[in-house]
Amino acid sequence: MRRIMMLRKFLILTLGCMMLFAFSACQQSPAKVRVAEVTRSIFYAPLYVALSKGFFKNEGLQVEVQTTWGGDKTMTALLSGGADVALVGSETSIYVYAQGANDPVINFAQLTQTDGTFLVARNHSGSFDWENLKGSTFLGQRKGGMPQMVGEFVLKKHQIDPETDVNLIQNIDFANIANAFASGTGDYVQLFEPTASIFEKEGKGHIVASFGTESGKVPYTTFMAKKNYLSQNEETAQKFTNAIYKAQQWVEKSTAAEIAKVIEPYFEDTPADVIETVVDRYKQQHSFALNPVLDEEEWNNLQDIMSEAGELPQAVEYGDLVNTKLAEKAAAE
Template sequence: MRKIKWLLSIITICILTFTLMSCGKQSSIETVRVGEVTRSIFYAPQYVAISKGFFEKEGLNVELKTTWGGDKTMTSLLSDGIDVALVGSETSIYVAAQGSDDPIINFAQLTQTDGTFLVAREKVDNFSWDQLKGKTFLGQRKGGMPQMVGEYVLKEHNIDPKNDLTLIQNIDFANVSSAFASGTGDYVQLFEPTASIFEKEGKGYIVASFGEESGKVPYTTFMSKNSFLKENPETAEKFTRAIYNAQQWVDTHSAKEVAEAIAPYFDDTSIDTIETVVERYKTQDSFATNPVLDKEEWENLQRIMDEAGELPKRIDHKTLVNTKIATDVMEQ
């Protein structure tokens, strides 16, 4: 009887120990709420970081939701609906210009070029930008990076967006592609995979890349409130390390391998189309190979904003960009 009680005591201790260990293991997993401005193959490294377990390796559970638009994404971040936003860096400048006590800090760059393409309704042989003159151009939302880059590129090709063509900018971001498909506009500025899908379906034809035309710019960046980064430095470092590892993975693997890794995030897109889009973005160096947002890119961003008449005031790189997290991760 005494031996049975002794065995039961040992078993009870083992069960309690296992339970405590399991609880401890569960508590070590930290949840980070991320809001992405849209769902796009353009953000391939982010999905790779999830699918390949780079976040999990860092002890992070990323809750990803699509917030559909820069204004909605920033509102969600400011109201603490998310911890991290993946959105254009221009939004942090808009917030800072309004005098925020808790500025939005860019800490990890994901893409380094514009991700949109110029799509023509009719097939065009020997395309030149001056063919847009006198035509109707269906652009993106005023004040957003796609629209500002679009106008910047037009001006670089001696096209006045206000006078040389009919510019439509009053259609919501999510409805631009359907508006073009229904007959609005001669040309449209589209993200992938929509541009490639339209081409395959004969609804439009890709004739130029805004990313190739505009140069390096911090088009999409992970950002958080300054208070969040100060209160959670280890979390920010782990998050950035996972992104960096994913960026390196994307850079060193084929478009087909990347497409297979991110396919679960694009159920309505064929694997062939995903591969085509990834290859296109890789070819024009759209995916940043490290998370550092450097000063030159920041200045190019503000130059584009200024040219579009959307720069509220010029803000120094070090004021809204934290490069220490990214550089520390890369040096480890």
């Protein structure tokens, strides 16, 4: 009898272990997605919302974000396999395509839909006119990047020739542009947030215009991946896009204060009130895309801006580098 009881316990224990093993095996580990972001910016608030609010986690994804500091470094990380997804300006996908890439980089989810820079004046009398820039020293962004191309596009829109009407400085590294202006270089500077708002708060300059408002809608920052990655990991890419769409909707429905509180951990060196100010400014000018669909009009506007700046290596058809399948499905569901 004792042997029977021991055998029964053994069978029960064995069955329990087998069930536990089977249960564990059925629990799929989260799919890992490595994202290379071109810079750390409040401009990308929906991405950090997706991380903080658990939208990626709810989709069964483990998303890791690394800041690669520059479009060229970001694309290098993507093309070399150091990242699965890149968050960078859509112009970079055109540059790669023009070089004859065998595995082109595809834009599959849009994050921002305007330029994110502002015109900051050293001295401000209370009123501003673009004519004020004529004869001034203008500290612009790196040549070939979207900020510089949009900057020149807007100047020309206001009948200002960047080559002859202003003393245009473009040989300062991106990371040092703000310091150069603070040190006394330039009458005007093109700056991203939160630097523009911090300068205004500290009395170092005054925000007088928005390049985002002036240039119209463009696919300024998008999530992109190599074509082969998207085809081989369609389910993962779809879940990623779903999470981004949920974050975009949350940002649209939330106040600047609520958004600032959620993304504050990603900007420990920026005062909370400045984060809120910046978020509000971007919301007011509709910089955050409402959904991840990159439409053809925005794509054509991008190429017009690049062409005007003399930086478009070749015209690229919308369907060659843009895939809206994932974004449309995310928005529909």
